[in-house]
Amino acid sequence: MIFKNSKISKVVILGLLCGIFLPILVTYIFFINNYKERSAQTMNIITESYSISATEALWFFSDEWTKVVVQSASKNLKIYSATIKGSQGVLLAHHQEKLPSLNTREIIVNLEKGGEFLGTLTLVFKMDEINKDIYIEKSNLFWILVFQAIISSIILYFIIRYKILNPIKKLTHQSRLLSTKQLDEKFVWEQEDEMGQLGNAMNKTRISLKRMFRKLESKVIYDNLTKVYNRNGFEIVFDTEIKRSIRYKNPLSMIMFDIDFFKKVNDIHGHLVGDKILLDMCILIQHHIRESDSLVRWGGEEFFIIIPGVNLNGALKLAEKIRMVVESHLFDKVKNITISLSVAEKNDNEKTEDFLKRIDDLLYKSKNTGRNKVSS
Numbered sequence: 001m002i003f004k005n006s007k008i009s010k011v012v013i014l015g016l017l018c019g020i021f022l023p024i025l026v027t028y029i030f031f032i033n034n035y036k037e038r039s040a041q042t043m044n045i046i047t048e049s050y051s052i053s054a055t056e057a058l059w060f061f062s063d064e065w066t067k068v069v070v071q072s073a074s075k076n077l078k079i080y081s082a083t084i085k086g087s088q089g090v091l092l093a094h095h096q097e098k099l100p101s102l103n104t105r106e107i108i109v110n111l112e113k114g115g116e117f118l119g120t121l122t123l124v125f126k127m128d129e130i131n132k133d134i135y136i137e138k139s140n141l142f143w144i145l146v147f148q149a150i151i152s153s154i155i156l157y158f159i160i161r162y163k164i165l166n167p168i169k170k171l172t173h174q175s176r177l178l179s180t181k182q183l184d185e186k187f188v189w190e191q192e193d194e195m196g197q198l199g200n201a202m203n204k205t206r207i208s209l210k211r212m213f214r215k216l217e218s219k220v221i222y223d224n225l226t227k228v229y230n231r232n233g234f235e236i237v238f239d240t241e242i243k244r245s246i247r248y249k250n251p252l253s254m255i256m257f258d259i260d261f262f263k264k265v266n267d268i269h270g271h272l273v274g275d276k277i278l279l280d281m282c283i284l285i286q287h288h289i290r291e292s293d294s295l296v297r298w299g300g301e302e303f304f305i306i307i308p309g310v311n312l313n314g315a316l317k318l319a320e321k322i323r324m325v326v327e328s329h330l331f332d333k334v335k336n337i338t339i340s341l342s343v344a345e346k347n348d349n350e351k352t353e354d355f356l357k358r359i360d361d362l363l364y365k366s367k368n369t370g371r372n373k374v375s376s
Helices: 007-059 063-075 132-179 194-221 231-248 262-269 271-286 312-328 352-368
Strands: 079-086 091-096 104-113 116-126 252-259 294-299 302-308 339-345
Touching: 007 063, 007 079, 007 104, 007 116, 063 079, 063 091, 132 194, 194 231, 231 252, 231 294, 231 302, 252 262, 252 271, 252 312, 252 352, 262 271, 271 294, 271 302, 271 312, 302 312, 312 339, 339 352
Parallel strands: none
Antiparallel strands: 079 091, 079 116, 104 116, 252 302, 252 339, 294 302
């Protein structure tokens, strides 16, 4: 099959066979049915020729000429025997081959001249000799048709395969990728026919879908203001890091923090200043964490930092570093602000909700014991 488990291939192969071999079969059958008529025409021509000679011999009452006619007819390779009888049915001349032929056909014609009945000529034809040339033609025709069918099949096979079936297979693959949102594979089409136009149109669709999904993904998993991960993004990233931690047996830690007295900032300076502080803080912190770390806005002024491959002690050092960086930074309008932090390392069998509750409780500990500190 041109390509596996394809209904299109089966239909095309069936159409290919019917389109090539059916006309050839019809042609061959027509020839077989027509050769009987050709045999009759050949015998009629031969019979007419000897009938003329036999008629003249009887008209002139020439016994010698009559014998010459039947002898001449019998010497013809296509005739087994020849017989001439008079008007009264009397045998005048007869000649036949010594070896009888099994496949014969007899033709009897009346001999007349000037409206007068002179007698009859009987010719027994050897049908194998009559049909000999036809058999050769039939054999030649058969092999010519077979050769034609093979050449036509090969040519049509490659035309259909490379111009129709392979592009259809490629289009099917592309549509499967589109339907499963696998949009990174580029669809390259060099054909300029309808298939190529359709393939290039699908590639443009792929590009448009990829851009659209990126925009949707950005809205779904990223915070509109700070451009860091939101809660949806947290679930995706944290789940991935948990699986990686289990697989490679690496530690997974997390920092949680929020801005101290952030409500006062909004009340005094307004929400626009508060939003600018949130954005600037995210930019500041992202400069002091690794690319493999993930900053998440959990809600309001609360944030997470997911730290894969780092144990509790390493996370504590990073948390303290971040606390000091924020404390020493001069923000627009409000100048100095501080943050309270909590740090925890996830246990192997600890559920995510239990882990989040534990680190949240630690954050409340920092806030309730003076703020601008790290609890673990």
